[in-house]
Every structure is written in C-alpha cells, then in structure tokens.
Amino acid sequence: MNIDLLKRLCETPGVPGREERVRTVIEKEVKGLFDEVYTDPMGSLVCRREPRGGKGEGKKKGAGKEATRVVLLCHMDEIGFYVRHIDDNGFVRVQNAGGFDTRNLFARRVKVCTRKHGDLSGAMNPGGRPIHIATDEDKKKIPEIKEFMIDMGMSGDEVRKRVTVGDMVVLDEPFLEMGGKFVSKALDNRAACWAGVESVRAIDKAGTAHACQINVVFTVQEEVGLRGAxxxxxxxxxxxxxxxxxxxxxxxxxxxxxxxxxxHGQGAVLGVMDGSMIADHTLVDELEAAAKKNKIATQRSILPRGGQDGGAAQLAAEGCRAAAVLLGVRNIHTVTEMVDQKDAKAYVDLLAAWLPTVS
Ligand SMILES: [Zn+2]
Known part of the structure; x- marks a missing residue:
C-alpha cells in the first residue's frame, strides 16, 4: 500500500471550492497512467484512459468512441471553513463549508491558509466561560458555528494585514498509523482520491487489459451538494x-x-441506497461478483441520509447506471476519522479487479 501518498493527500488543505493544492498532488501522481488529464471549468481533475489490450499490446487503435465509458468520481474536498469576519481584537469568525457537528469542534488547532503570508496557526473555540466559572446552563449548551472564534495570537491590525475574508481554514491534525488503522481529519475523501490513483496504477503496472474507457474524475465541492460531479x-x-x-x-x-x-474489517462497502441515489442493482451484483472471484471482502450497506457523487452522475444528461464503492469510516467528519487498513486494501483491490471486467 502506498501509505505515503495517502498521508500526503490527507494532510493537504482543500475545502470545497479550494481543492487546487490536492489537485496538484494528484496531477503529479497520475503521470503516465492516463491518456488525457485536464482540469475542467469548475476545477475537477478529469483523467481519461482509453481501452488497453493485454500486456505489451498498448492502447487499442480507434478505441474510445464506442467503448463503454466508466467514471469513478472521487471528491477532493474536505469539510472546512472560510474566514467570514475579523474583529478589532483579532478574533476570526468563520463560515463552515460542509457539515460539522459543533460538539466535535471545541479546542481545535486550525490552519488559516492566507494568500500572501502562508498557512498560519490558530486555536479555535466557542466563545464563553471555561469550566471553572461556567454556569450549569453554559455546560448544557451546544454552540452554533457562528459562535466559534479563532485566536491567532495577534492584534486585530496584525491579523487584518495577513488574513482576508474568504481565506480557507482547515482543522490541523497529522495523519497517523495506529494499530491496524489509519487516522486523519480528511480520510473523507482523500482515501477515495488515493484509491482512484492506486487502482489504475495497479491495472497499469500489471498490464491488465480493459475494454472500457476509464475516467477517474477528482471532483470539487461534493461536501456542499455534489456540485463538481x-x-x-x-x-x-x-x-x-x-x-x-x-x-x-x-x-x-x-x-x-x-x-x-x-x-470495520468486513471489506469494501457497496452502497445499495443513500439519500442521493438508489444504485443499479445489477451493477452492485457485478461489483460483488468481481470481488468474490478475486477473494476480496465486501459488505453491502444502506445509508438513510447523506449522499455521494454517484447520485449526481446518475442524473446527468440522459442518466446512467450508478453505484457506490465506499470505505467505512469511524468518527466521520471529525479529526479522528478512522479506517481499517484491510478495508482500505480491499477498496483499492475491488476497483482494480472490477474495471477490467466491464465490457
Ligand atoms: Zn465524502
């Protein structure tokens, strides 16, 4: 497993609408794996690989036009914030981009990514009294995002010199390998960006033939409504x-x-239904069959609320067959997002095993 790439992807800041740094990391990684790589007007990175014959046969002549077009959609954005206001004392207020549970946002280190002064550190907390002097009422209160403030250790004038309304803010935590798990603030969805690269790399390395045109699109703004997809x-x-x-x-x-x-530990997740999509049931069967044939563990899943990019693609143009290949994350949308290493391997292996079976 290319853990170094996963770590770099997880530690690169990129909130919805500001995915450019993540895109740069991916652009370097996909060199030589695709026939065309470009950034679309919204900022998604589109990577197209034409059908290939077996080892040594190279690109199939005239292929691509009639070939089945498959797209893997891997969103690059992580939930984060934008600077909304800087007050006279230098406290920075933020607007969230993506769904946070504010109960998980107390006492966080953040990075304020400025235009000209680099990434600056800050400490984020809700306004109010600490435990020693808190009232019973205070202790029960769950603050809203607008009540949080970032202290950058500088005066209002100093902050205003460096920070601009609209600068992105991300939570600041290192990537960890812990027991049989990976932990990071942004496994949703850098784990998928990693799988999008690594599955095609595996096909390329093995020289495996594939009859379909493989498109891997690293999309923008999924966390605010599947927009780039x-x-x-x-x-x-x-x-x-x-x-x-x-x-x-x-x-x-x-x-x-x-x-x-x-x-955890039960393999890659096949999404049957969620808030954005009902998967094509025959496609779920096909994914499952490819997994079985290659002894890759999978589990089926239904998510009552929430969605993913497959839901947007299913409804684009005349519509298409859609499904979701997912990785189970504990503590999702927190800085302690955790995945199982065996599941992560199954996730990459499943994509690499299934793509060549598409006729
Ligand atoms: Zn996601």
Missing amino acids: RTSAHAIRPHIAIGVDTTLACDTPGVPDDEAVSR
Whole structure:
C-alpha cells in the first residue's frame, strides 16, 4: 500500500471550492497512467484512459468512441471553513463549508491558509466561560458555528494585514498509523482520491487489459451538494458511474447494531441506497461478483441520509447506471476519522479487479 501518498493527500488543505493544492498532488501522481488529464471549468481533475489490450499490446487503435465509458468520481474536498469576519481584537469568525457537528469542534488547532503570508496557526473555540466559572446552563449548551472564534495570537491590525475574508481554514491534525488503522481529519475523501490513483496504477503496472474507457474524475465541492460531479458527469456522459467515497462505520459503543451502516474489517462497502441515489442493482451484483472471484471482502450497506457523487452522475444528461464503492469510516467528519487498513486494501483491490471486467 502506498501509505505515503495517502498521508500526503490527507494532510493537504482543500475545502470545497479550494481543492487546487490536492489537485496538484494528484496531477503529479497520475503521470503516465492516463491518456488525457485536464482540469475542467469548475476545477475537477478529469483523467481519461482509453481501452488497453493485454500486456505489451498498448492502447487499442480507434478505441474510445464506442467503448463503454466508466467514471469513478472521487471528491477532493474536505469539510472546512472560510474566514467570514475579523474583529478589532483579532478574533476570526468563520463560515463552515460542509457539515460539522459543533460538539466535535471545541479546542481545535486550525490552519488559516492566507494568500500572501502562508498557512498560519490558530486555536479555535466557542466563545464563553471555561469550566471553572461556567454556569450549569453554559455546560448544557451546544454552540452554533457562528459562535466559534479563532485566536491567532495577534492584534486585530496584525491579523487584518495577513488574513482576508474568504481565506480557507482547515482543522490541523497529522495523519497517523495506529494499530491496524489509519487516522486523519480528511480520510473523507482523500482515501477515495488515493484509491482512484492506486487502482489504475495497479491495472497499469500489471498490464491488465480493459475494454472500457476509464475516467477517474477528482471532483470539487461534493461536501456542499455534489456540485463538481454534476458538471463533469454531464461532460463525460458516462454509461456507468461509481461514486468512490467513504461512509459511516458506527460499529462502536452507543450505536445499536442495526444502525452501524458498515463495519470495520468486513471489506469494501457497496452502497445499495443513500439519500442521493438508489444504485443499479445489477451493477452492485457485478461489483460483488468481481470481488468474490478475486477473494476480496465486501459488505453491502444502506445509508438513510447523506449522499455521494454517484447520485449526481446518475442524473446527468440522459442518466446512467450508478453505484457506490465506499470505505467505512469511524468518527466521520471529525479529526479522528478512522479506517481499517484491510478495508482500505480491499477498496483499492475491488476497483482494480472490477474495471477490467466491464465490457
Ligand atoms: Zn465524502
């Protein structure tokens, strides 16, 4: 497993609308794997690989036009913030881009990514009294995003010299390997960006033939409503779209067994239905068959609320067959997002095994 790439992807800041640094990392990694790589008007990175014959045969002549167009959609954005206001004392207020549970946002280190002064550190907390002097009422309160402020250790004038309304802010935590798991603030969805690169790299390295045209699109602005996937799918007009993303793994204390959504250690997750999409059931069967043939563990899952890019692609242009290949994440949308290493391997292996089976 290329853990170094996963770590670099997770530690690169990129909130919805500001994915350019993540895109640069990916652009370097995909060199030589695709026949065409370009950035579309919204900022998604589109990577197209024409059908290939077996080892040594190279690119198939005249292929591509009639070939089945498959698209893997891997969103590059992580949930984060934009600077909304700087007050006279230098406290920075933010607007969230993506869904945060504010209960997980107390006492966070952040990076304020400025235009000309680099990435500056800050400490984020909600306004209010600390435990020693808090009232019973204070202790029960769950603050809203607008009540949080970032202290950058500088006066209002000093902050204003460096920070501009609209600068992106990300949570600041290093990537960790821990037991049999990976932990990071942005496994949703850099794990999928990693899988999008590594699965095609595996096909390329093995010289495996594939009859379909493989498009891997690293999309923008998924966390604010599957926006980049909508336009890129419209342009590509895929026959088959796979939302490659993460999902919940609530196999932890405090959640009833039937609400786990997915479980660590049980393999890659095949999304049957979520808030954005009902998967093509024959496509789910085909993914499952490819996994079985290659002894790759998979589990099926239904997510009552929330979605992924496959839902946008399914409805683009005349529509297409769509499914979701997901990785179960514990503590999703927190700085302790956690995935199982064996599941992560199954996730990459499944994509690499299934793509060559598409005729
Ligand atoms: Zn996601």
